[in-house]
Amino acid sequence: MSNLQNLGNMLNYDNEIGTPQKPPKLLNVNDYSNWKARFEHYISYTDSSLWIPILEGYKHPTHIYLDEEVPKPISNLDEEQKKAYDREKKALGSITMSLTRELFHSFRGYDTSKDLWKALQKRFEGNSDIKKSKRDLLRKQYECFNFMENELLDDLISRFYHLQT
Template sequence: MVNLQNLSNLLNYDNEIGTLQKPPKLLNVNDYSNWKARFEHYISYTDSSLLIPILEGYKHPTYTYLDDVVPKPISKLDEEEKKVYDREKKAHGSITMALTRELFHSFRGYDNLKDLSKALQKRFEGNSDIKKSKRDLMRKLYECFRYLENESTDELISRFYHLQTELKLLS
């Protein structure tokens, strides 16, 4: 018989790290930097070509019509342009599928990957002032780091390495 607690734990784990068929979910907005790293690993593993529009952005092909530059209709894209367009749409879809319903609603208006990525980064990592404040807070936590009552050695070490990692990410 299936243990419901084990099944629930497995589903939560699948949501956190993703599977071959679905990306990891952004479950906790305070864990954005870890999610972002897991998401990039997921994309690298499933289809590394999807990293191109994530890292470099996408510019839809245009053509000149009556002295105006207009977007090229999808039906008029050549094979290479269609591949690039498909990568953009797959990467965009992967990120939107990784968002919870509440987060998806907040970012629904972003139709291209670059704008969506920038909006996520701005909201969850903040601007340079917020990043500086986070860095300062992490430094203070590092300087005040000490053993907590009833904490095991493994928990202490894990907390210490977590703090070091957070400091490196913010530097």
């Protein structure tokens, strides 16, 4: 294998699993559950406090200006509010950087990490009926699982592990 091919394989691998400097990419929507697990590990590894805005949400502080409630300028936030703002921006950035160009286009309108995370879950995991259908289909595939003619043992094992994920 040439050095160029090795480099290409390494880049694909880095995109799939991420690196300490960049989150894993959601390259295939059919692989959402694996990506989600890798992304959760990435966030836990890089800065676990990023889960706060993703799971609990973020609301930018406001103040009253000319009898109207408006967002506080970033320069007027206190230290704790600035930390919360930074966590939200890092969380939102991490999620959006892990989407391909095509997927990002579909999820562009989400302004908070929590909203974007929930939208991804809704789209790729579905509601409770869809989840039940997926479980039923997986159960049927598992029950019908058997060795295929001319299949290598490694391929059989790979198919079996794919069913488990």
